Amino acid sequence: xxxxxxxxxxxxxxxxxxxxxxxxxxxxxxxxxxxxxxxxxxxxxxxxxxxxxxxxxxxxxxxxxxxxxxxxxxxxxxxxxxxxxxxxxxxxxxxxxxxxxxxxxxxxxxxxxxxxxxxxxxxxxxxxxxxxxxxxxxxxxxxxxxxxxxxxxxxxxxxxxxxxxxxxxxxxxxxxxxxxxxxxxxxxxxxxxxxxxxxxxxxxxxxxxxxxxxxxxxxxxxxxxxxxxxxxxxxxxxxxxxxxxxxxxxxxxxxxxxxxxxxxxxxxxxxxxxxxxxxxxxxxxxxxxxxxxxxxxxxxxxxxxxxxxxxxxxxxxxxxxxxxxxxxxxxxxxxxxxxxxxxxxxxxxxxxxxxxxxxxxxxxxxxxxxxxxxxxxxxxxxxxxxxxxxxxxxxxxxxxxxxxxxxxxxxxxxxxxxxxxxxx
Numbered sequence: 001x002x003x004x005x006x007x008x009x010x011x012x013x014x015x016x017x018x019x020x021x022x023x024x025x026x027x028x029x030x031x032x033x034x035x036x037x038x039x040x041x042x043x044x045x046x047x048x049x050x051x052x053x054x055x056x057x058x059x060x061x062x063x064x065x066x067x068x069x070x071x072x073x074x075x076x077x078x079x080x081x082x083x084x085x086x087x088x089x090x091x092x093x094x095x096x097x098x099x100x101x102x103x104x105x106x107x108x109x110x111x112x113x114x115x116x117x118x119x120x121x122x123x124x125x126x127x128x129x130x131x132x133x134x135x136x137x138x139x140x141x142x143x144x145x146x147x148x149x150x151x152x153x154x155x156x157x158x159x160x161x162x163x164x165x166x167x168x169x170x171x172x173x174x175x176x177x178x179x180x181x182x183x184x185x186x187x188x189x190x191x192x193x194x195x196x197x198x199x200x201x202x203x204x205x206x207x208x209x210x211x212x213x214x215x216x217x218x219x220x221x222x223x224x225x226x227x228x229x230x231x232x233x234x235x236x237x238x239x240x241x242x243x244x245x246x247x248x249x250x251x252x253x254x255x256x257x258x259x260x261x262x263x264x265x266x267x268x269x270x271x272x273x274x275x276x277x278x279x280x281x282x283x284x285x286x287x288x289x290x291x292x293x294x295x296x297x298x299x300x301x302x303x304x305x306x307x308x309x310x311x312x313x314x315x316x317x318x319x320x321x322x323x324x325x326x327x328x329x330x331x332x333x334x335x336x337x338x339x340x341x342x343x344x345x346x347x348x349x350x351x352x353x354x355x356x357x358x359x360x361x362x363x364x365x366x367x368x369x370x371x372x373x374x375x376x377x378x379x380x381x382x383x384x385x386x387x388x389x390x391x392x393x394x395x396x397x398x399x400x401x402x403x404x405x406x407x408x409x410x411x412x413x414x415x416x417x418x419x420x421x422x423x424x
Contacts, residue, residue, distance in 0.1 A: 002283040003033045004367070009329045011367055015396040018288055018327050022365055025389050025400055027290040028307035030376045032062075032401075034394040036284035037070050044276055045074075047258035053272040054120075056100050058238055059085050061277030061373040062285065066392045066401035068092035071280065077120070079238070079275040083110040086117065096120070100235065100273060102149065102199070104129075108136060115142045121273075123149045123197040123235060125172055130185055137190030146185065147195035147235055150178050152216045172198070175216070182224055193229055195273070196221055199237025202278060205249040207260050210239075214264040221268055234265055238275040242282045244321050244370050254279070278373040285372020287312055287388070288327065289351075291364045292343070301338040303360055308342025309349040310382040312368060312375050316348045324351070326358045327365035335359065340366070344383055376402070386410060 003014045011018050013031050021031060045055055056077035059068055063085060068078070069092045077098030078089040089099055101114050102123040111133055114122065124130050124146050137144040151172030173181055185191055200213050214236070221231055241251040252260075261272060289307030314320035324340055336359055340352040351368055360366070379388050390402040416422075 001039065002036045004036075004286055004369070006329055011325065011327045011329070013286070013393040013398070016393050016398050018367065019365065021391055021393075021398055022288055022290070022327075025391060026404065027365070028287055028305075028311050028388050029404075030285055030287050030371065030388055030390045031398075032064070032067055032281075032285045032372055032390065032392050034070055034392060036372075037067060037280060038074060040280045040284060041071055041074050041076060044254045044274070044279065047254040048261075048272060048274070051262060051266060051272060053274060054098060054233075055274050055276065056098065057280055058275050058277030059088060060377065062281040062375070063088055063377050064390050064392075064401055065092050066390075066399070067281065067284075068094070070392075077273075079277075083107075083113050086110075086114060086119070090117065100275075102197075102275075106133075108132065111136050111144075112140070115140055115144060118142075119145075121145045121147055121194060121233075121235075123147055124185075125149045127173070127181060127184075130181070130188065130191075134185075134188040134190045139190075142190065143192050144190055145192050145194045147193070147197040147233070148173050148178065148181060148185070149197040149199065149235075150175060150217065150220065152198055152200065152213045175220075178220055179223060179227065182229055183227065186229065193231070195231055195233035195235060195270070196224070197235035197237070197273075199235075199275065200239060202239050203241040204239045205241040205251045207252045207256060210236075210257065211260050211264060214261060218265050218268060221265075221270065231270060233271040233273050234268070235273040235275065236261060238277050238279070240276065240279045242278055242370065242373075245323055280373075282373035283370050285370075285375060287368040287371040287375060289342075289366050289368065291360050291362055291366065293362060294338075294360060301336055303338050303340045303357060303366075305340060305342060305351070305366060307351060307368065307388075308344040308383075308385065309346065309351075310344060310380045310385050311342070311388045312351060312371060313378050313380075314371075314374055315351055315353075317378075322351065322371060323369040324355065324357055325367045325369060326360065327367055329358075332359035344385075381410060384410065 056079040057071050058079045072093045078094050080086045081103035096117045096119050099119040100121045104125045149172040289305040293304040295302040309316045335356040338357050341350045386404045389404040392401045
């Protein structure tokens with residue numbers, strides 16, 4: 001559920017007319033609904049009522065400070081994958097005690113900073129990382145609380161670029177090596193083992209792979225405890241999918257996911273750590289773009305908009321589908337078969353291909369739906385295009401929570417070499 005709906009034929013974000021935002025901040029822009037963010041968090045949190053748990057939102061889905069602050073005010077922790085995300089989480093008001101640090105390539109600097117912040121837990125993804133973490137923690141006279149991210153070799157049945165739990169993926173420690181590495185970690189200085197971690201992928205629309213992985217992790221926890229390991233939590237990662245179109249498989253509801261987790265792992269008495277990202281932010285955001293031209297060719301019609309692949313790369317990168325809706329719903333007859341493309345000098349610059357789109361004209365506004373996750377966070381400045389601005393709506397109010405930089409601000413990030421000078 002989300003709070004983007006038509007009122008008298010005009011799409012609103014909560015109580016705000018999207019045309020009003022477009023007139024003030026320009027297009028393209030991202031728009032996030034506070035009410036949707038809050039509702040999604042609460043539904044997920046309430047699903048795990050009755051068991052000890054901590055929801056650590058994954059800002060890799062959407063790291064805007066205002067979005068993170070909205071969730072922090074509800075009590076969310078954060079699952080970060082870089083020093084930058086950790087700094088954002090702290091700036092948003094998230095206590096270090098509610099932050100876990102994942103990722104396969106934590107640098108020495110990032111590890112040192114996270115130790116100084118005294119975060120809740122490092123999710124360790126390899127033996128070399130374990131060794132470096134031990135060395136840095138011991139040299140600083142600190143203790144790093146850790147869990148090992150175990151790769152259960154479970155096929156999440158999702159897109160290959162967002163699958164993380166199979167043996168050929170770069171993430172985690174091999175299932176076959178888990179017990180020996182836990183035993184090794186127990187005797188390393190500067191480390192304290194407190195849990196087990198897994199994450200099998202993203203945009204998963206079936207409980208079957210989750211249940212299979214949970215059963216495997218549960219059996220591992222039992223063996224590790226029998227070997228003397230004092231484990232306090234199981235980190236189940238994230239990955240629960242969301243609908244992008246009506247024909248998509250209906251993802252399990254958070255209540256069904258929670259029931260499965262309680263049924264397969266509840267007997268262990270471990271605290272659950274959950275890392276939802278897309279589930280919280282995906283349907284809470286849209287991108288609004290304006291039609292520049294309608295180009296009718298011999299073979300195809302192109303709707304050329306000011307939003308492009310540098311603003312939303314998911315269609316090009318993942319072959320992802322986003323529903324396209326007019327901001328002003330008018331009856332202009334039958335739709336037209338067209339590609340919705342941007343101004344980027346790439347044939348791969350598209351937001352939709354071979355899609356039945358509404359009849360549009362120059363100047364029309366289009367809403368690219370379900371763009372709150374992996375949208376603005378993956379945007380860039382290709383073709384020297386400014387980063388897209390972001391807006392947060394709350395009821396009948398809206399605020400610009402990331403402004404569009406000026407061209408001078410972008411260009412001034414570069415500098416000439418000291419032997420270069422402009423000719424007169």
